[in-house]
Amino acid sequence: MSTPDLTTRASCADDSDPLALTVQQARDAIRAALVPIQDEEQVAIRSALGRALAKDCVSPLDVPSHTNSAMDGYALAGSDLPREGAREYRVVATALAGQTVSEVCVSGDCVRIMTGAPMPLGTDTVVMQEQVEVVDKDRVRIDARHRAGQNVRQAGEDIAQGSRVFERGRLLTAADLGVLASLGFAELRVHRRPRVAFFSTGDELRSIGDVLAEGEIYDSNRYSLYAMLTEAGVDIVDLGVVADDRQALDDAFHHAARVADVVITSGGVSVGEADYTKEILDKLGDIAFWTIAMKPGRPLTFGRLGQAMFFGLPGNPVAVMLTFHQFVRPTLRYLASGNWPIRLVTQARSRVTLRKRPGRFEFVRGILSYDEQGQLTVRPSGAQGSGVLTSMSRANCYVLLNEECAGVAEGDMVAVEPFSTVL
Ligand code: AMP
Numbered sequence: 001m002s003t004p005d006l007t008t009r010a011s012c013a014d015d016s017d018p019l020a021l022t023v024q025q026a027r028d029a030i031r032a033a034l035v036p037i038q039d040e041e042q043v044a045i046r047s048a049l050g051r052a053l054a055k056d057c058v059s060p061l062d063v064p065s066h067t068n069s070a071m072d073g074y075a076l077a078g079s080d081l082p083r084e085g086a087r088e089y090r091v092v093a094t095a096l097a098g099q100t101v102s103e104v105c106v107s108g109d110c111v112r113i114m115t116g117a118p119m120p121l122g123t124d125t126v127v128m129q130e131q132v133e134v135v136d137k138d139r140v141r142i143d144a145r146h147r148a149g150q151n152v153r154q155a156g157e158d159i160a161q162g163s164r165v166f167e168r169g170r171l172l173t174a175a176d177l178g179v180l181a182s183l184g185f186a187e188l189r190v191h192r193r194p195r196v197a198f199f200s201t202g203d204e205l206r207s208i209g210d211v212l213a214e215g216e217i218y219d220s221n222r223y224s225l226y227a228m229l230t231e232a233g234v235d236i237v238d239l240g241v242v243a244d245d246r247q248a249l250d251d252a253f254h255h256a257a258r259v260a261d262v263v264i265t266s267g268g269v270s271v272g273e274a275d276y277t278k279e280i281l282d283k284l285g286d287i288a289f290w291t292i293a294m295k296p297g298r299p300l301t302f303g304r305l306g307q308a309m310f311f312g313l314p315g316n317p318v319a320v321m322l323t324f325h326q327f328v329r330p331t332l333r334y335l336a337s338g339n340w341p342i343r344l345v346t347q348a349r350s351r352v353t354l355r356k357r358p359g360r361f362e363f364v365r366g367i368l369s370y371d372e373q374g375q376l377t378v379r380p381s382g383a384q385g386s387g388v389l390t391s392m393s394r395a396n397c398y399v400l401l402n403e404e405c406a407g408v409a410e411g412d413m414v415a416v417e418p419f420s421t422v423l
């Protein structure tokens with residue numbers, strides 16, 4: 001990976017720190033430091049959901065492979081349709097999907113045809129069965145309302161042989177896998193998934209199952225991180241809890257940097273909790289200690305750690321999730337596919353007054369819902385302290401209050417970023 005151009009900034013300044021990065025500046029600096037994963041591997045199509053194509057996909061065939069009927073009905077030559085009134089036709093054969101009929105239609109003939117059946121020779125038009133008057137088993141009457149060429153799917157109409165179906169880097173969806181299967185691909189060339197190693201730091205942290213002593217807490221960040229990484233579709237290396245101890249941290253950072261594309265820690269690392277953390281990081285890589293003008297999640301450590309990219313997330317459980325959503329998730333997408341994801345931001349009417357001073361970007365955990373008039377509205381999901389994880393758990397969106405925003409009055413429209421619709 002290339003060396004990022006990162007500016008080290010003091011992290012102990014207050015909210016009005018003139019050196020603080022904006023959220024957008026932090027995003028841009030992160031993106032500029034990343035190089036998408038190039039390694040490739042071959043996977044079975046069933047295992048390819050969410051994987052990034054390593055090559056453009058060119059169609060080896062036409063889809064549909066032959067011109068066929070879009071309806072159950074009667075196939076005939078469009079030039080043989082009546083101009084006015086109606087006309088009787090002889091039914092010379094039946095064409096079923098997956099079969100070809102040998103009969104050739106001449107003037108006055110038609111073929112009973114089922115959806116998907118190849119068009120018999122001499123036909124280019126299908127009249128749907130509901131619009132036909134059956135005279136007897138060998139004869140039908142067709143009137144003048146029809147158009148030559150109707151109800152027929154042309155060979156190659158969906159995908160032409162030799163055309164580019166998907167571009168390299170595309171993250172495969174369920175529909176894509178259907179398309180690729182329709183082209184006969186059993187296996188696909190995809191990029192290797194990003195590998196992410198993570199650990200928690202803090203002497204107060206206990207693992208689930210341990211009994212808590214005074215002042216100790218369970219390590220919850222590892223579980224929310226594990227879940228967010230699972231959702232992101234990456235390979236996960238969980239390195240557990242690492243004590244606030246020079247040797248233990250040194251070992252953990254070295255190991256993580258060797259095995260992963262991205263290393264994530266939560267807690268402590270970003271602020272001068274222990275000076276040796278900064279020492280270790282400085283020795284291993286090119287790391288910046290940022291202050292970001294945002295709430296929550298103000299301190300963020302980012303940079304290169306050996307071959308890996310490093311995110312030192314804050315310790316507070318809500319800040320961990322927010323900084324993951326805003327910075328780490330797009331990073332993982334970009335590394336996986338070479339494409340920075342689009343964020344869907346929409347507008348909703350605030351049900352309450354939201355107090356805010358200009359200067360920093362605030363992310364309010366919110367609940368989006370429709371009111372009685374069918375209008376999208378939003379309200380905070382509960383107490384907004386950065387340790388209050390229940391309000392993250394109840395939320396289904398972030399309310400985005402940008403740097404300039406000086407508060408929101410009840411009834412004002414606000415920008416919201418729903419959790420489940422990152423495109
Ligand atoms: P720190 O950034 O280490 O100062 O941590 C900030 C706050 O987050 C403290 O109250 C920590 O106890 C808490 N915290 C840090 N790491 C975790 C974790 N893995 N799980 C839950 N809480 C944590």
Ligand code: MG
Binds near residue numbers: 201203267268273
């Ligand atoms: Mg700590």
